[in-house]
Amino acid sequence: MTDLNRIFAALADETRFKVVEHLMAQGEQPAGSLTELxxxxxxxxxxxxxxxxxxxxxxxxxxxxxxxxxxxxxxLRSISDWTLEHRAFWAGSLDRLDTLLALDPDGKDTA
Structure with missing residues (x-):
């Protein structure tokens, strides 16, 4: 399992996600405060x-x-990097879709 897979698997649990969000917002915390949270x-x-x-x-x-x-x-940087890579993919895919939709059924540019 890759690091990114482990990260997403760990964050898939609602409690762990909540703990990570709390630590991101509050910074370093003792274990006891996480128990209360x-x-x-x-x-x-x-x-x-x-x-x-x-x-x-x-x-x-x-x-x-x-x-x-x-x-x-x-x-967090690895999650961000992964997200940005996939954002670029989808942006490119949507641009290609726009181009295809601008063609008429005969394949000619209607713009």
């Missing part, structure tokens, strides 16, 4: 965070007995 038990949130770490979406920083999580900008 998700409304789940600490072990459940820990399992979600493990999936996010394995997908390289979040990083973990340990300070004493506390664990802090933040979104990895590289993961």
């Amino acid at each position: 998700a409304g789940l038990s600490a072990p459940a949130v820990s399992r979600h965070l493990k999936v996010l770490r394995e997908a390289n979406l979040v990083s973990q920083r340990v300070e004493g007995t506390h664990r802090y999580y933040s979104v990895r900008s590289e993961a």
Whole structure:
């Protein structure tokens, strides 16, 4: 499974998506605040965070007995790059469709 596949698979879960959005908006957060956000038990949130770490979406920083999580900008950049590549494809496809629609049934330009 490629990194991008892992990222999208991890984000397909509503709770993990919510956690990533929260971390993007608030910056680095302790695991306890993520437990409150998700409304789940600490072990459940820990399992979600493990999936996010394995997908390289979040990083973990340990300070004493506390664990802090933040979104990895590289993961977001890979999503953005993928989106921009596909946007260019669809823009080109729509341009080609416009050209085809401008032709009459005999293949002549009607513009």
